[in-house]
Each structure stands twice: as C-alpha cells, then as structure tokens.
Amino acid sequence: MSIDMRQFHQTFFEESFEGLDIMETELLNLDVGATDIDVINTIFRAAHSIKGGSGTFGFNNVAEFTHVAETLLDEMRDGTRAVTQNAVSILLKSVDIIRGMLTALRDDGEMDAAQVAEVKAELDALLGSDSIETDHSSNETAGAAATSSGWKIKFTPHAEMLRTGNDPVRMLRALAELGELDVKADISKLPGFSELNPEDSFLSWDLTLSGEISEADVREVFEWVDDECDLDITALAAEAKAVSTESPASNTEHTAEPAGTDKAPATRSAKTAKAGETTSIRVDIDKVDEIINLVGELVITQSMLGQMGSDFEETQVIDTNKLEKLREGLGQLERNTRELQESVMRIRMLPISFVFSRMPRLIHDLSSKLDKKVDLVISGEQTELDKTVMEKIGDPMVHLVRNALDHGLESPEQRVAAGKPETGTVNLNAYHQGGNIVIEISDDGAGLNRKKIQTKAIERGVIGPDDHLSDEMIQDMIFHPGFSTADQVSDVSGRGVGMDVVRKNIKALGGNVEVKSEEGIGSQFTIRLPLTLAILDGQLVRVGDDTYVFPLISIIESIQVKTEQVNAVAGKAELYKLRNEYIPIIRAHRVFGMPEENKDLAGRLMVVVEGDGHRAGVIVDDLLAQQQVVIKSLETNYRRIEGLSGATILGDGTVALILDIAGLISMFREGNYDSPPPSPKKPDVSAVNSEAA
Amino acid sequence: MASILAVDDSASMRQMVSFTLKGAGYDVTEAKDGQEALNIAKSNKFNLVITDVNMPNMDGITLTKELRTLPAYKFIPILTLTTESSSEKKMAGKQAGATGWIVKPFNPDQLLATVKKVLG
Numbered sequence: 001m002s003i004d005m006r007q008f009h010q011t012f013f014e015e016s017f018e019g020l021d022i023m024e025t026e027l028l029n030l031d032v033g034a035t036d037i038d039v040i041n042t043i044f045r046a047a048h049s050i051k052g053g054s055g056t057f058g059f060n061n062v063a064e065f066t067h068v069a070e071t072l073l074d075e076m077r078d079g080t081r082a083v084t085q086n087a088v089s090i091l092l093k094s095v096d097i098i099r100g101m102l103t104a105l106r107d108d109g110e111m112d113a114a115q116v117a118e119v120k121a122e123l124d125a126l127l128g129s130d131s132i133e134t135d136h137s138s139n140e141t142a143g144a145a146a147t148s149s150g151w152k153i154k155f156t157p158h159a160e161m162l163r164t165g166n167d168p169v170r171m172l173r174a175l176a177e178l179g180e181l182d183v184k185a186d187i188s189k190l191p192g193f194s195e196l197n198p199e200d201s202f203l204s205w206d207l208t209l210s211g212e213i214s215e216a217d218v219r220e221v222f223e224w225v226d227d228e229c230d231l232d233i234t235a236l237a238a239e240a241k242a243v244s245t246e247s248p249a250s251n252t253e254h255t256a257e258p259a260g261t262d263k264a265p266a267t268r269s270a271k272t273a274k275a276g277e278t279t280s281i282r283v284d285i286d287k288v289d290e291i292i293n294l295v296g297e298l299v300i301t302q303s304m305l306g307q308m309g310s311d312f313e314e315t316q317v318i319d320t321n322k323l324e325k326l327r328e329g330l331g332q333l334e335r336n337t338r339e340l341q342e343s344v345m346r347i348r349m350l351p352i353s354f355v356f357s358r359m360p361r362l363i364h365d366l367s368s369k370l371d372k373k374v375d376l377v378i379s380g381e382q383t384e385l386d387k388t389v390m391e392k393i394g395d396p397m398v399h400l401v402r403n404a405l406d407h408g409l410e411s412p413e414q415r416v417a418a419g420k421p422e423t424g425t426v427n428l429n430a431y432h433q434g435g436n437i438v439i440e441i442s443d444d445g446a447g448l449n450r451k452k453i454q455t456k457a458i459e460r461g462v463i464g465p466d467d468h469l470s471d472e473m474i475q476d477m478i479f480h481p482g483f484s485t486a487d488q489v490s491d492v493s494g495r496g497v498g499m500d501v502v503r504k505n506i507k508a509l510g511g512n513v514e515v516k517s518e519e520g521i522g523s524q525f526t527i528r529l530p531l532t533l534a535i536l537d538g539q540l541v542r543v544g545d546d547t548y549v550f551p552l553i554s555i556i557e558s559i560q561v562k563t564e565q566v567n568a569v570a571g572k573a574e575l576y577k578l579r580n581e582y583i584p585i586i587r588a589h590r591v592f593g594m595p596e597e598n599k600d601l602a603g604r605l606m607v608v609v610e611g612d613g614h615r616a617g618v619i620v621d622d623l624l625a626q627q628q629v630v631i632k633s634l635e636t637n638y639r640r641i642e643g644l645s646g647a648t649i650l651g652d653g654t655v656a657l658i659l660d661i662a663g664l665i666s667m668f669r670e671g672n673y674d675s676p677p678p679s680p681k682k683p684d685v686s687a688v689n690s691e692a693a
Numbered sequence: 694m695a696s697i698l699a700v701d702d703s704a705s706m707r708q709m710v711s712f713t714l715k716g717a718g719y720d721v722t723e724a725k726d727g728q729e730a731l732n733i734a735k736s737n738k739f740n741l742v743i744t745d746v747n748m749p750n751m752d753g754i755t756l757t758k759e760l761r762t763l764p765a766y767k768f769i770p771i772l773t774l775t776t777e778s779s780s781e782k783k784m785a786g787k788q789a790g791a792t793g794w795i796v797k798p799f800n801p802d803q804l805l806a807t808v809k810k811v812l813g
Contacts, residue, residue: 015705045748048776049747052776163768165771224792
C-alpha cells in the first residue's frame with residue numbers, strides 16, 4: 001500500500017509549531033528550584049509528539065535532534081536529572097533549533113547546520129557519555145539468526161495469556177504462513193468442566209513447522225507473548241547452520257525506514273505560502289456555525305425577494321402593498337449582509353495572546369543577558385484583534401519591550417539604591433476602546449531622562465534654554481528619526497533608538513503610539529490600533545464634486561462656522577475658537593488642491609476631528625451618509641500618500657478617498673499646508689510629502 | 694468490517710493512522726486522549742484499540758488498564774504505539790494488559806501488517 005505521506009505534513013507542521021510554543025512557554029514557567037512534574041510531563045509530551053511525527057513523516061534530522069532533547073527531558077521526568085537553569089537554557093535553544101528546522105522543511109529553505117550541530121553538542125555534553133544512547137533494541141533474539149529446514153515448537157501459554165487479548169489461534173495462523181505447519185494440541189492439562197475457568201488457557205501445542213525459516217521469524221510470531229508462555233524451539237535438522245549476520249532487530253522491532261526523505265517537499269499549499277506566515281488559522285466552531293446560520297438566512301431572504309420579483313412580472317401592476325413587502329425584504333437583506341460581514345470578520349479575530357506569548361521568552365533571554373531582574377505581568381491577553389493587524393504589531397511590540405528592559409529598567413543595584421525593589425516590573429495590557437484596541441507597555445524603571453532630551457532639544461533649536469519640556473515635546477523628540485543615535489540620548493535614556501520605525505509601522509496600520517513618562521517612576525507606551533484593516537465606519541462628506549470618507553472614530557462634532565469665532569494668525573493660518581480651545585482650520589479644498597468657489601467661511605460646515613491627540617476643524621461642502629466602507633489599500637494599488645489612509649468604492653461605483661486624520665493634522669502642524677496631496681482625479685507626484693516616501 | 698478505535702493526541706498521527714486503516718477497509722473512530730477513548734469505548738464496541746502512550750488527561754497505559762476492567766474489552770486486542778527509546782514502556786503496556794505494540798516511527802505498511810496480525 002503506498003500512501004502519500006505529504007498529505008499529513010501541513011497538520012504535522014501546525015501541531016509541531018504549537019507543540020514548540022507549549023514547550024517554550026512551559027520551560028519559561030519551570031521553576032528551577034521547585035520543579036513541577038506536571039510541567040515537565042507537558043514539555044516531554046510535546047517533544048515526544050514532535051519526535052514521533054517527524055520520524056513517521058520522514059523528517060529524520062528533526063527526529064534525531066528532538067530525540068536528544070527528549071532524552072534530557074526524560075531524565076528530568078524520571079528524577080534522575082536535576083532541573084538546572086543551564087539545562088532549561090539549552091532546552092530553550094533546542095526549541096529554537098527545532099522550530100528553525102521545521103520552518104526550513106516547510107518552506108523548502110535551508111537550516112544552518114552549524115547552528116544545529118552547536119546546540120546538539122551542548123545537549124550531548126549535558127547528557128554526558130553515560131546516557132548518549134539508551135540500548136533500546138537490546139536483542140532478545142540474540143543468537144536466533146539461525147535458519148533451519150524446519151522447527152519443532154512446544155508452545156505452552158500461561159493460564160492468563162488470553163487476558164492481554166493474545167489469541168493462540170493467531171500465532172498458529174502466522175506460523176502457518178511461514179511454512180508447512182503440523183499442529184497437535186495437548187489437552188492433558190484441561191480440567192474437568194466444573195473446574196474450568198473459560199478465561200484461562202489450559203491448552204498447549206506441539207508444532208512442527210517445515211521450510212527454510214529463520215529462528216528469528218519464528219520467534220517474532222511469539223514476540224508479544226514472550227513472557228506469557230513457555231516456548232521451546234528446536235531445529236528439526238540435526239544441526240542448525242549458524243548464520244553470521246547481525247540479528248535483524250529491525251524486523252522484530254518494526255523500526256524500518258520511514259517513507260519519504262528529509263527533503264520531501266511540503267504540501268503544495270504550504271509551499272506557496274510566504275515564509276514565516278501561517279497559512280491557516282484555527283477558528284472556534286461557534287463562529288463558523290454562526291456564519292452558516294447567517295448564510296441560511298441570506299438564502300431564505302434571497303428566495304423571498306426572487307419570489308416577489310416573479311410576482312411583479314406576472315401581475316404587471318405596481319401594488320403598494322407589494323412594494324412595502326419588497327422594501328421589508330431589502331431591509332432584511334441588508335441586516336443579513338451586515339451580520340454576515342461582521343461574523344466573517346470575526347473569523348480572523350484572534351486573541352492578542354498570540355503576540356503576548358512571545359514576550360516571556362524575550363524577557364527571559366534579555367534579563368539574563370542584561371543582568372536585570374524582571375517580572376512580566378500580562379493582562380487582557382484574551383482581547384481580540386484582526387490577524388492582519390496582529391502579524392504587523394509583533395515587531396514594534398518586541399522593540400518596545402526590549403527598550404523597556406534595556407533602557408527603562410535599572411540594574412538591581414541601581415534600583416536598590418533608588419529605594420525600589422530589586423526586581424523590576426514590565427506590564428503588558430490590552431483592551432478594547434471604541435473601535436480600537438489599546439495596547440499598553442509600561443515599566444517601573446527610570447523613566448525618560450528629560451535633562452538629556454532637553455539638552456538635545458535646545459541644541460536643535462526646538463525649545464529655548466529656559467523652556468519647560470512638555471510631554472508632547474518629549475514624544476516629538478523620541479519618535480523623531482535620527483534624534484537618538486548612540487552619541488546622543490541612547491546610552492542612558494535612549495528610548496529613541498529605532499522609535500521612528502516603531503511609530504512609522506504603527507501609523508501604517510492606522511494607529512498611533514504615545515508615551516508618558518515620569519522620571520524615576522517609569523514609562524508607559526500606549527499603542528492604539530484599529531481592530532481591523534478591512535472595514536471602517538465612515539462619514540461621507542462632499543468637497544467640491546468629490547466624496548471623501550472621514551473615519552467616524554476621529555469625528556468629535558460637526559458645526560456651522562460662526563465668523564466671529566475665526567481668528568487669522570500669522571498671515572494665512574486660521575484658528576477657530578471652539579469653546580475654550582483654539583483649533584486650526586483646515587480647508588479641505590486647499591488640501592486637496594481644488595478650487596474653492598466660496599472662500600467665505602460664514603455658515604460653512606466644519607467637521608471637528610481629533611487625531612494623535614490634536615484637534616482641527618476641516619471645512620467641507622456637505623455632510624452625506626454614514627456607512628461602513630471596505631478599505632482598499634492605496635499602498636498596494638498606488639502608493640502611500642500622506643493624509644490619506646486608503647480608498648473605498650461607493651455604492652454607485654465611484655472611488656472615495658479615506659482621510660488619515662492624524663496625518664492630515666500633522667501635515668498642517670508641520671506647515672505643509674501648501675503642498676497638498678493629490679485629488680483623486682489627478683494624482684500630483686510632486687505634492688507627496690517627503691516623509692511619506 | 695472490523696472497527697478500530699485509534700487514540701493519539703497528535704492530530705497528524707491520528708490522520709495518518711486513520712487514513713491508512715480506512716484505506717484498508719477498516720471502520721475507524723478517533724480519540725485524542727485516553728479519557729476520550731474510554732468514554733467512546735464504553736458506548737461502542739470495537740474490535741481493536743490502537744493507543745499512543747504519552748497523552749494528556751489519561752495516558753495509554755492507564756487507558757489499557759481501564760479497558761481491561763470492562764467486560765466488553767476483556768479479550769479485545771489493544772496495541773500500544775511505543776517509541777524505540779521506551780522498551781520499558783512495552784513492558785508497562787503488557788502488564789497493563791496490552792496485546793502488543795507498534796514501534797514508532799512506523800509507516801502505513803507496517804501499521805497494516807501489525808493490525809492484520811491481531812485482526813486476521
């Protein structure tokens with residue numbers, strides 16, 4: 001029977017990666033002082049499954065490597081080896097190696113052999129010479145390699161042999177397949193009927209097996225009942241030829257070569273997947289059921305509408321009653337569609353624990369590298385967000401956590417000197433707020449060094465020598481590219497290293513990041529992200545002849561401009577006094593490079609928006625409907641444009657651009673008011689802000 | 694056709710065992726650990742049980758012991774999936790009442806040969 005083992009590879013990879021995650025998490029949980037046997041068991045089981053699977057599915061190098069790690073775990077499980085920090089570290093490295101090997105196999109990539117050998121050597125060294133190989137195939141059939149022209153076999157099962165499900169009939173049948181079998185039953189031990197226990201075996205057999213058969217083959221038949229019977233095997237011919245081959249342990253032990261080779265390509269679907277990205281997700285069955293239900297509803301509604309259509313056709317008369325029904329039907333269709341859309345979106349929603357779970361390992365590795373003591377406190381890990389967002393938020397978070405340890409937390413000595421506990425704390429938290437997910441990364445470290453940042457800010461002419469540095473200014477500083485290269489603030493407070501990239505990545509997801517810091521107390525970074533990158537609740541507005549979309553989440557209110565509240569400052573910039581606050585007025589026409597027929601602001605519509613903590617009023621011509629829009633990426637279809645976060649297609653087929661409020665405000669604040677982004681009709685290349693490139 | 698209960702916590706292994714046996718015409722039911730297997734076994738009758746040893750909730754050795762206490766499974770063949778490094782597990786399995794073992798890693802042909810040995 002030939003079975004294509006590749007069909008099981010995808011499942012094998014998925015469960016192995018899951019197993020590796022379990023191993024990693026549990027290894028990090030393992031308290032070296034007081035070892036929990038359940039935890040060791042869990043780790044062992046995961047390693048064991050990976051080994052078994054990789055051996056079965058033809059990945060021998062993975063099986064071999066995992067075997068060594070498993071042996072170490074086995075000794076820990078048996079209590080013959082202490083659980084040391086060193087052993088845990090090596091096992092963690094092994095997890096990385098196995099993950100690397102499997103990833104390489106899945107993606108048809110290459111694994112660094114030197115790296116594998118290095119960790120394997122560490123494992124071997126730890127295991128020591130005494131336990132490198134367990135003599136697992138100790139040969140019970142030693143000396144059984146002789147062949148004969150036939151065998152005389154006395155087979156006497158012990159009374160309880162049947163209780164292990166071993167039936168003598170099957171053994172006799174197996175022998176009969178080897179050669180010509182002559183069977184004589186010995187019933188002399190059979191007791192009287194009244195004493196007979198039908199669950200015991202009382203029979204024995206005298207068997208004569210003729211043919212050129214090796215003793216090993218004969219013994220293999222009785223392999224499972226070796227200790228449950230008396231077995232006497234003698235050669236029929238006077239002298240058995242001794243055969244000088246090694247006992248074929250593989251025959252008796254069924255350890256034949258697994259099918260396939262190490263290089264066996266992964267399944268087609270796995271191959272086409274981009275390296276490192278998961279191609280499938282696990283979905284709660286409830287979510288799927290819900291969708292199936294909704295699709296059912298949709299089908300019913302559709303057939304109802306179809307019926308009405310043919311009714312209209314038949315009668316040829318417009319009946320108001322029927323029209324009413326049609327409207328109802330369409331309303332139902334709309335509800336169904338929206339619910340279905342929401343349910344489908346939820347399929348891709350995963351708990352943020354997928355990202356958070358990477359952090360314990362990171363902290364473990366970094367804290368030992370930096371000689372710092374850290375407690376990681378995670379909360380809100382069940383908060384869900386879209387998989388597409390999840391995939392992109394991992395790296396910025398790793399960066400922020402690394403910074404918290406490297407630059408935020410002080411050394412144990414410094415902490416004690418500052419009257420703090422020796423062990424620092426890093427908090428990760430996630431929660432939903434409106435249509436956003438908020439992720440907080442905070443530490444109780446030294447906080448940002450205002451003095452150094454201030455020096456730098458003065459140097460750059462951002463503030464005067466006597467100016468106070470506001471939190472807002474600090475943010476502007478540390479997230480600014482190039483502000484914090486090594487010779488600047490990075491040595492001590494260096495939050496700025498790569499922070500510009502962090503901010504850029506988060507902004508690309510339509511989110512933002514803020515920092516709050518108190519010297520000596522700690523810092524907190526807050527990331528706000530949309531739950532999904534696929535749909536958006538929008539407010540449609542008209543500017544000139546075009547329709548634009550404002551994300552509903554950024555709109556505070558819409559008002560009619562009262563001219564007495566408008567102040568013109570420094571020439572062309574206009575401010576609006578909104579209650580006790582002055583907010584800049586952004587004329588959408590100018591931003592989008594459109595002629596503004598009515599330059600007078602009196603009575604015009606102004607949408608008050610907020611982004612990145614700043615407010616502004618955007619002048620538009622008309623407010624249209626509110627609706628959910630499907631976001632199409634400009635980056636993918638055209639290129640990234642400052643001030644715009646994407647585009648969408650409206651019900652009538654026209655394209656509407658979606659505003660990036662935070663980007664728009666920052667353009668205004670940076671004085672790029674006169675270099676507007678292109679209108680949707682005529683993209684103006686020169687207008688693209690240099691930072692957006 | 695003979696019905697087989699295949700018990701393994703690894704989904705890929707279950708898939709492989711099940712696919713192989715179904716291909717050979719057996720009726721296969723899957724369980725993901727000993728506890729689940731025991732529950733299924735109590736309400737169904739199988740001609741053969743193939744079980745992994747290392748599993749969460751209930752391991753294969755315990756499952757074997759538990760099955761043997763059920764009248765319906767007193768003489769039913771039970772095969773354990775063991776690994777080359779755990780020959781002591783074979784003995785533990787035997788003592789618990791296992792009929793025999795299949796050594797991992799195995800390929801479909803070996804699996805079928807072993808199953809045939811107990812089901813005929």
